[in-house]
Amino acid sequence: MWSRAERDACRDEARAVGARVVLCFLDVPFDELWDRVSRRNAELPVGTFDISWADLLRWSKLFEPPTAEELALYDQQTHPAITGLT
Template sequence: MHRRATLVLLCGLPASGKTTLARRLAAELPAVRLCADEWLTDLGADLFDAGLRARLERRFWRLAQDLLGQGRSVILESGFWRRADRDEKRAGARALGAAVELRFLDVPLDELARRLEVRNAEAPWATAVIPPALLESHAPLFEPPSPAELALFDPPAC
């Protein structure tokens, strides 16, 4: 059976499990997985360089549109903290005839802090070291999707 191209947006705060889920979905769908943290780390770039991250995310979106237009599924791991970003990607992918899934990883702040401590201690070289205090100060900027917004997306294929 031929599957419709799908854009999967992974929405959640740091340490919510986006990369773990993305790796599983990439194999199951199959899909191309685009993760700015991994690219920036591999390039030896500063993960907190907002300008560089924004340019990379724009490039990922152009690549995702090309792939979706070719019938390929794509996973974007940006976190999608803002509703406006999620709306933009949903509209753009739908204009290409793709299905669009939003996977919201809703993890309590205390659990995220615990996971970050473990991740920071086990593999500080693999990703950005994010102190729990930074997570707590930035968490209020996150706009979690409401049930009404979640209903605007396609149900998960797997």
């Protein structure tokens, strides 16, 4: 769910069938993402592909972080395992 438009469409579709919709967004700095991807690349699971630093950088520029206004459109988190996530 990289763009606001994509998240809006999925949220609307879910609500149309009566589902609650919770968005969990973890704002992780690029350096931390690269650290995690590097560890993943070192132990690539079968059937996956290597993600280069350049790929991650290019993709990170495409991501539209949700705004406070957008986050307010979602249901509140109520499951104990996810409460407290930001």
